[in-house]
Structures are given as C-alpha cells and as structure tokens.
Amino acid sequence: MEYYGTLGEACNNVEILEKMFDYGMTGIRLNIAHQSLSEASLTIGRVFKAAKSQGIKPELVIDLMGPEQRIGDLTRPLELKEGHKIKIGIGEDIPIRRVTLETFRVGQELLIDDGKIKLEVLKLTEGVPKGGAKGDKQVMAAVCRIIRGGRLISRKNITVSDAPSDFSTLTEQDKKQLKLVHQYGVTGVMLPFVRGAGDIQLLKEELRKNDADDVRIFAKIENRAGYEHIGEITQLCDMIVIARGDLGNAFPLWELPKIQKEIAQVCHREGKPFLVATEFLHSMEKSPVPTRAEVSDIYNAVLDGAAALMLTGETAIGEYPVRAMRYLVKTANTALMTSDPHIKELLDLP
Incomplete structure (x- = not known):
C-alpha cells in the first residue's frame, strides 16, 4: 500500500x-x-x-x-458572501485566463475549489484589451452572483458547467x-x-x-x-x-x-x-x-x-x-x- x-x-x-x-x-x-x-x-x-x-x-x-482550469493570483484572500455579486475576469477581483473566460455564458454555474464556492454568471462585460485597437472589444469579465460563499485563496481550480473540454x-x-x-x-x-x-x-x-x-x-x-x-x-x-x-x-x-x-x-x-x-x-x-x-x-x-x-x-x-x-x-x-x-x-x- x-x-x-x-x-x-x-x-x-x-x-x-x-x-x-x-x-x-x-x-x-x-x-x-x-x-x-x-x-x-x-x-x-x-x-x-x-x-x-x-x-x-x-x-x-x-x-x-x-x-x-484555475483562477489566478489574488492580491489577498477573499471572503465571498452568499447573495453578493463579484467580478471574475481579466484584472478583476478574481482573475482568470482568457481561454477560460471565453467559455463563460450567462446562466452558467462556476464551481471553485472543488465546488466549495459556487457562482452564477449574471452578465458578461466587454472592453478593449491592453494594447488593443479602440474598436477591438472583447469579453473582459463576468458579473456573478455568489450562490455558495466561503474563503477563496489564489490558484484554486474552477469548473465551468457545460463548457467545452x-x-x-x-x-x-x-x-x-x-x-x-x-x-x-x-x-x-x-x-x-x-x-x-x-x-x-x-x-x-x-x-x-x-x-x-x-x-x-x-x-x-x-x-x-x-x-x-x-x-x-x-x-x-x-x-x-x-x-x-x-x-x-x-x-x-x-x-x-x-x-x-x-x-x-x-x-x-x-x-x-x-x-x-x-x-x-x-x-x-x-x-x-x-x-x-x-x-x-x-x-x-x-x-x-x-x-x-x-x-x-x-x-x-x-x-x-x-x-x-x-x-x-x-x-x-x-x-x-x-x-x-x-x-x-x-x-x-x-
């Protein structure tokens, strides 16, 4: 053994x-x-x-x-409270790689840290990426509702429901x-x-x-x-x-x-x-x-x-x-x- x-x-x-x-x-x-x-x-x-x-x-x-897929490095541990909203995306409260962000859709569930934390995507926001042209808008973040809260630290795994594998x-x-x-x-x-x-x-x-x-x-x-x-x-x-x-x-x-x-x-x-x-x-x-x-x-x-x-x-x-x-x-x-x-x-x- x-x-x-x-x-x-x-x-x-x-x-x-x-x-x-x-x-x-x-x-x-x-x-x-x-x-x-x-x-x-x-x-x-x-x-x-x-x-x-x-x-x-x-x-x-x-x-x-x-x-x-994982979230990025946080500036500090976050205490996520049920019912509150939070942004996850490029340079946001919860940073994420673009390849992961591009799989997000409104209504999806996001499970973080083996499902201990659960978010729901409410809205996707667009913006111009750093160094991009003025009209080159891309999805930069997702506004999420915290369904199940908890303490979140850097580099925890994230599972996106119905996302391609x-x-x-x-x-x-x-x-x-x-x-x-x-x-x-x-x-x-x-x-x-x-x-x-x-x-x-x-x-x-x-x-x-x-x-x-x-x-x-x-x-x-x-x-x-x-x-x-x-x-x-x-x-x-x-x-x-x-x-x-x-x-x-x-x-x-x-x-x-x-x-x-x-x-x-x-x-x-x-x-x-x-x-x-x-x-x-x-x-x-x-x-x-x-x-x-x-x-x-x-x-x-x-x-x-x-x-x-x-x-x-x-x-x-x-x-x-x-x-x-x-x-x-x-x-x-x-x-x-x-x-x-x-x-x-x-x-x-x-």
Whole structure:
C-alpha cells in the first residue's frame, strides 16, 4: 500500500516530514499549479533528507496543470458572501485566463475549489484589451452572483458547467517541468482531467522525448469523459487516480460514491492499481481528530481494493499534517488486517 501526502507550508519542515515518513508515508505530491520544481527545490531537498533519515526511498509525484482550469493570483484572500455579486475576469477581483473566460455564458454555474464556492454568471462585460485597437472589444469579465460563499485563496481550480473540454492536454509549463523530472528525482507524473487514451499517449510521447519512460503515469479521473473512457485509459497508464474533488463537480454529489465504486470495479477487471484522493480527512485541516465518517471512508477505500491513498489539503495547509498521516495509515492498515475471510479473499490478502 502506498501513502501520499501533499507538499505545502504545513509540512515544509524536515522534522515534520520525518514524522510523516515514520508513521508510514511512502511518497509526496507536488502540485505544479502552485509551485514549479525549481521553486520547490529547497522543499524537495527537505523531503529526501527526511526520507533518508528514516531509511526510506520516497516517491515524488508531480501533479501537472494539464487541461485543468484555475483562477489566478489574488492580491489577498477573499471572503465571498452568499447573495453578493463579484467580478471574475481579466484584472478583476478574481482573475482568470482568457481561454477560460471565453467559455463563460450567462446562466452558467462556476464551481471553485472543488465546488466549495459556487457562482452564477449574471452578465458578461466587454472592453478593449491592453494594447488593443479602440474598436477591438472583447469579453473582459463576468458579473456573478455568489450562490455558495466561503474563503477563496489564489490558484484554486474552477469548473465551468457545460463548457467545452478541448483544452490542451499539456501546457507549456507542464512541458518545462517534464524536462526536469530526473534532475529533481521525480518518480511519477499525475495528468489531470484525462479524457481518453489520446491524453495519455501525448504525455508518454513527452516523457519519451526527455528519456523519462521510467516515470510512472497516474491518470486522474475527474470528469465525465474520463469516466466514460476508463477502460481504454487503464491500458496506457500505470495507476488510475479517483480524484473525487472535480469528479464530484462532474456528477451530482450523491452519485459520487457509485462512480467511485464503478471505477474501482473496472480497475479490478483490468488489473490496474488505483489511488483514491480528496477529503479523506478534510476536518483535520482544523481539527486534531477526524470524524467517524472520515475514518470509515478510508477503511472502505481499502476494502474496495485501493493500492494507494493520498492526502491533499490535510498535509499541505492543515494544522495537523503529522496526525493526519498517522490516522490515514493506521486506519488503512486496520482494513488490510481485516479478519473477514470474504474480504481477505476479495483483496487476495495473506
């Protein structure tokens, strides 16, 4: 069983990382959308130093940007209140790339930060872009109503309802990072929003160009296209990632457990290992103890046959990264040691 944390301010410390490895962490994820390999070089050094002190050769997995859409950098965190209005666009309160803005339509729902924040597009406003001709008007912003508020920080993901999914598989930033995988000891690459076999083929070709065929490919299933083409995706990647954050935006939330189980079943049938991620111990970003539902979620993911589990915000920005890793590993190990003969047979446990 593999256990992953996610790098961030909360665990950017050798002593904390040592404790996480000591409790059973086997690898760590770096989200390229927040920090490039070169920007995270000191942090990566701390990871390898901490792992060495515990006698562990760690997995280092980078999560590419891919076709995933995100907001830009905010000047400060925003507290969004239900019923209020806010602008999202070029140089606005919530900055966004033009390629994303161009998919906006009046009446659309915008889900930000794995759906924690929900906006409705009320109006699109036009203007002349910087350096453009006087008559060259383009959509510059969207006026939105806040349907579900919350605290918003920079570079959170955004899902646009009914928007086309023809964004590039790899961004230029992704390609730059792939050239550096061996230099920084990267062992795996996560590709977000995989839509089909073609996306994996493009990543394989890019890795081949950089003599990095030995780097594992983690295919993140987090949209309808990926779910519908899961069979062909399993044939080309090394591991499927059931990324429940955006997957929970692509389907009604009450259907998410069913979708998770179905993906797991396909992986079993195809003999493909899978990793489950997102909000296993979300409450532990603030609380030293998880909820009963959270530990049950971990236990059931293991009984479903997961080969790997991953924490995200719990270790990146949470207040209790070490405790969170301890609860993840201990709960999963309890599931692995289950005394139920039927489950043992199902999971091929000794």
